[in-house]
Amino acid sequence: MLHSIRGFFHERKVLEIETPIMLSCTVTDPQIASLALDLAPRRYLHTSPEYPMKRLLAAGSGDIYQVCHTFRAGEHSRTHNPEFTMIEWYRTGFDLRQIMSETAALVARLLSVPGAPVPDTELLTYEDAFRRELDCDALASPTRQLAELCVKHGLAPQSVSSATRDDLLDFLVATQIGPRLGAECITCLHHYPASQAALAQLDAEDPRTALRFEVYVKGLELANGFVELADAGEQRARFSADQKLRAIRGLADIKQDAGLLAALESGLPPCAGVALGFDRVVMLATGATSIDEVMAFAWERA
Secondary structure, eight states: HHHHHHHHHHHOOEOOOOOOOOOOOOOTTTTOOEEEOOSSSEEESOOOSSSHHHHHHHHOSEEEEEEEEEEEETTBBTTBBEEEEEEEOOOOOOOTTHHHHHHHHHHHHOOOTTTTOOOOOOEHHHHHHHHHSSSSTTSSHHHHHHHHHHHHHOOHHHHHOOOOHHHHHHHHHHIIIIIGSSSEEEEEEEOOOOGGGBBOOOTTOOOOEESSEEEEETTTTEEEEBBBBBOHHHHHHHHHHHHHHHHTTTOOOOOOOHHHHHHHHHOSSSSSEEEEEEEHHHHHHTOOOGGGGGGTTOOGGO
């Protein structure tokens, strides 16, 4: 499967590169916990190669990809291992539809069975998914209504009281919507709420939404992609908002990545990028029920 991935990008003239796994800065995202190394100065194991890859893009690399081990603290379950393999790539000049199409083509190739038809691709907006699965307007429903819906589907009332609107939406996606997606196809769930843009551009035609998507097959999330934000000022503001939320939640303070911001200031070419969880794709391809089954040395055996 790794050979197939490299062939896929070779055919498309996308350059394979490497970036460091030990970085001086890590992500500010409150939803992601980084592994810090006992070094001076402080270094972190990367949670994704995104920041250094964008620095390469700003330096003129053109289309690039890499296969790398990635690390996230506290993520250990049937579908999570603290160390896992990520495929990350960036395509210059791609819009949201083009990057979704390419991602679905790669997933289809990796999951292909000789003689079987290539699975269809479903493009489903975040808003339409909520309407279809929960008869709810994710963008306009009052937060109180979302809270009631979460309680109905099992979220403890004490958790609701401290939850943000995005926390409530994430709970509903994780427990009610995501598991129903991609049953017979490859589903690209796209146009997430603007509050969940992360490093994606907002949609100029509907600023309530971001040019972000995730890929689901048989209820399992495989990939997360963006039309990449290139505005350094906006990125700095989003980092600051993350830092404030981290402080509210009592999480470690993470400084903003000056190298990434400088790269954006110098000029990031219009591009779209994707991070694909390779081990999860292997799970689906082999019929495994746990990520441990497709790793020679999972967390307990490492």
